[in-house]
Amino acid sequence: xxxxxxxxxxxxxxxxxxxxxxxxxxxxxxxxxxxxxxxxxxxxxxxxxxxxxxxxxxxxxxxxxxxxxxxxxxxxxxxxxxxxxxxxxxxxxxxxxxxxxxxxxxxxxxxxxxxxxxxxxxxxxxxxxxxxxxxxxxxxxxxxxxxxxxxxxxxxxxxxxxxxxxxxxxxxxxxxxxxxxxxxxxxxxxxxxxxxxxxxxxxxxxxxxxxxxxxxxxxxxxxxxxxxxxxxxxxxxxxxxxxxxxxxxxxxxxxxxxxxxxxxxxxxxxxxxxxxxxxxxxxxxxxxxxxxxxxxxxxxxxxxxxxxxxxxxxxxxxxxxxxxxxxxxxxxxxxxxxxxxxxxxxxxxxxxxxxxxxxxxxxxxxxxxxxxxxxxxxxxxxxxxxxxxxxxxxxxxxxxxxxxxxxxxxxxxxxxxxxxxxxxxxxxxxxxxx
Numbered sequence: 001x002x003x004x005x006x007x008x009x010x011x012x013x014x015x016x017x018x019x020x021x022x023x024x025x026x027x028x029x030x031x032x033x034x035x036x037x038x039x040x041x042x043x044x045x046x047x048x049x050x051x052x053x054x055x056x057x058x059x060x061x062x063x064x065x066x067x068x069x070x071x072x073x074x075x076x077x078x079x080x081x082x083x084x085x086x087x088x089x090x091x092x093x094x095x096x097x098x099x100x101x102x103x104x105x106x107x108x109x110x111x112x113x114x115x116x117x118x119x120x121x122x123x124x125x126x127x128x129x130x131x132x133x134x135x136x137x138x139x140x141x142x143x144x145x146x147x148x149x150x151x152x153x154x155x156x157x158x159x160x161x162x163x164x165x166x167x168x169x170x171x172x173x174x175x176x177x178x179x180x181x182x183x184x185x186x187x188x189x190x191x192x193x194x195x196x197x198x199x200x201x202x203x204x205x206x207x208x209x210x211x212x213x214x215x216x217x218x219x220x221x222x223x224x225x226x227x228x229x230x231x232x233x234x235x236x237x238x239x240x241x242x243x244x245x246x247x248x249x250x251x252x253x254x255x256x257x258x259x260x261x262x263x264x265x266x267x268x269x270x271x272x273x274x275x276x277x278x279x280x281x282x283x284x285x286x287x288x289x290x291x292x293x294x295x296x297x298x299x300x301x302x303x304x305x306x307x308x309x310x311x312x313x314x315x316x317x318x319x320x321x322x323x324x325x326x327x328x329x330x331x332x333x334x335x336x337x338x339x340x341x342x343x344x345x346x347x348x349x350x351x352x353x354x355x356x357x358x359x360x361x362x363x364x365x366x367x368x369x370x371x372x373x374x375x376x377x378x379x380x381x382x383x384x385x386x387x388x389x390x391x392x393x394x395x396x397x398x399x400x401x402x403x404x405x406x407x408x409x410x411x412x413x414x415x416x417x418x419x420x421x422x423x424x425x426x427x428x429x430x431x432x433x434x
Contacts (some may be wrong), residue, residue, distance in 0.1 A: 051077070075350070079158050087355045088119060090312075090339050096349030098160040101167055106220050106257060112167040113174065114196045115140055116218075116255040116309075119159040127335070128253030128309040130196060131217060131388050138191045140178065142253055142309045143382040147186050148177035170195045181382050200257075201226035202389035203234065206248075208397040210239045211415055215250035215389055216265065219257030219313040224264025231268055231296035246301040246415035248408070249321075252331065252386060256312020259289075259340055265313075266320045267291040269302060269327070275362035276320040279340060287357075302327035303411040306374055311335035319361040319372045329374040330411045338368020376414065378407045 055073075062068060079093045094102055104110040114133025115126050126144040129135035146154060149165040166174055172193050179186040200223040203214040212234045216223060234244050249269075256262075266276040270291040279287040304327055306318050315334045321327045339355030346352065360366055387400075387408040395403075403409060 076158075078352070082352070082354075085355075087339050088121075090337055090341060090353070091355045092119075092159060092353050094351045094353065095160055095164075097164060099345075099349060099351045101163065102353075106218075110167070111170045111195050112193055113138075113140070113176075113191045114194070116253075117146070117159065117163065117166075118255075118311075124154055124157075124159060124162045127255050127311065130198065131202075131215075132390070133196060134191045134194050138189050140176070140189060140191070141180060141382045142307075143181040145179040146176055147179055150175050151177075168193050199226065201230050203230045204389040204392040205237070205239060205244070206392055206412060207395060207400060209412070210242050210245040211248060211412060212237075212244045212246070213248045213250065213387075213389060213392055215252075216254055216314070216317075218254055219259075219261040219265070221258065221261070223257065223261040224268075227265055227268055228296060235296055244300065246303070247297060248303050248305065248411045248415055249327075250305045250386075250388070250408075251310050251314040251318055252305050252307040252407070253309035254311070254314035255309070256314055256337065259313060259316070262313035262316045263289050263292075265317050267293055268295045268297050269321055270295065270324050271298060274320075274324050274326075277316050277362070278360040278364060279357040280360060281357045301415055303415045304329050305407055305411055306331040306334050306372065307380070307407070308332050308335055308371075310372075312337040315367055315372050316359060319365070319367065322372065322375065323362040323365075328376060328411075328414050329372070330376045330414060331374050331378055331407045332380075333373050334367075334371040336367060336369045336371035338366055338370075376410060378410050380405070380407055 058073075059068065075093065075095065082091050082093055085091055101110060113135040114130040115135035116128050116130070118125055118127050124146040126135075126140055126142055126146070128142045129140050146162060146166075148154060149162065152165065154162045154165070166176070168174060170193055173190055174193060175188050175190045177186050178189050198217060198220065200217050200220045201214065202217075203212060205211070206213055214227070214230055214234075216227065234247070237244055263276055270276065272291055272293070272295070274291040276289045276291055279289070281287075302321065304318050304321055306314070306329055310318060310331075311334065315337060318329055318334065322329050338358050340357045340359050341353045342356045344352045344354055358366060358368060361372070384404055387403055387405040392400075401409070
């Protein structure tokens with residue numbers, strides 16, 4: 001059927017709008033640092049004609065005309081396209097509002113409940129609440145599924161739409177309908193939003209030992225610098241006239257962040273020139289990232305704590321330490337995020353976080369969908385209260401020994417904390433333990 005003049009004009013307007021959306025300048029690399037170049041329009045594939053058929057059917061026949069919104073339709077089409085790529089929870093579309101929220105969270109300050117989320121199997125899932133956050137205080141746990149926000153079902157919503165509902169000004173309330181792991185029925189949890197200011201690196205000395213504990217909550221813009229400052233302080237410490245003898249690096253529930261910060265963190269622990277990760281692009285071209293500069297924890301014994309909430313840059317760091325034989329990994333297999341993201345800024349302020357390379361461990365192992373396996377497996381329920389730097393400053397060794405955080409106790413035993421053997425039916429040594 002011949003297209004009328006009005007439809008041709010309408011389609012031209014939409015084409016121009018879409019092109020303006022997808023040919024914006026190339027933004028800063030979210031995980032990799034900036035690279036030169038721009039998005040180039042590709043020849044329209046024949047299959048794209050079906051899209052226009054559907055678009056025209058909506059415009060010509062949909063009964064609720066007031067609900068037709070070109071921007072929402074375009075954003076929805078982009079989100080649907082990215083969802084087909086299979087890089088779930090990583091490659092994603094960000095609205096202009098979500099771009100700002102994403103930026104502020106990586107800079108270490110934002111207003112909200114304080115929890116990292118991802119889209120898994122079509123469900124909005126809590127990767128981890130931030131230590132000391134309103135979400136943690138309210139009882140939100142890793143692995144929780146968000147079913148509704150303030151009574152509004154999130155079924156069919158994009159991750160960014162749900163995040164926009166959850167985020168909000170400090171001192172306001174939001175009620176989440178949450179399904180806990182292994183729970184039969186969901187429950188409503190009301191959280192008072194607060195301004196979340198993150199120090200991505202926290203540390204303490206384990207009581208009555210010469211072991212230091214360092215946690216990295218995310219790989220934010222200043223994480224490498226924060227870690228260097230912490231390690232310098234640790235190196236200068238003497239405990240009963242003895243230097244620090246070992247270090248526990250806690251990467252549990254770390255959702256990742258900037259790749260450049262993972263390189264800086266890895267460089268603190270690995271010998272100069274050691275491989276931290278290998279990037280492999282769509283054409284199988286590879287790029288090797290190596291440890292560089294000065295490292296302030298290259299000679300101290302290290303044990304790394306990981307779990308299912310350890311993702312992205314956290315997995316890069318754990319995999320590099322393991323496969324360079326630099327330290328023991330204790331805990332559970334990590335999340336399995338295997339792509340390095342670049343942020344492509346679009347002309348209307350929105351953006352695409354796109355997986356542009358796969359990352360491989362120093363030995364060339366692909367982590368996507370598989371994760372990094374621990375040397376020592378210690379399984380814990382998501383509701384387990386994890387030891388952290390704040391708790392270590394308040395507990396005695398006797399109180400520490402009865403902690404329910406068996407992963408931490410196993411790490412302390414492995415690092416030489418002079419603890420009795422931690423007995424647990426869920427603790428096993430893997431065959432390739434180092």
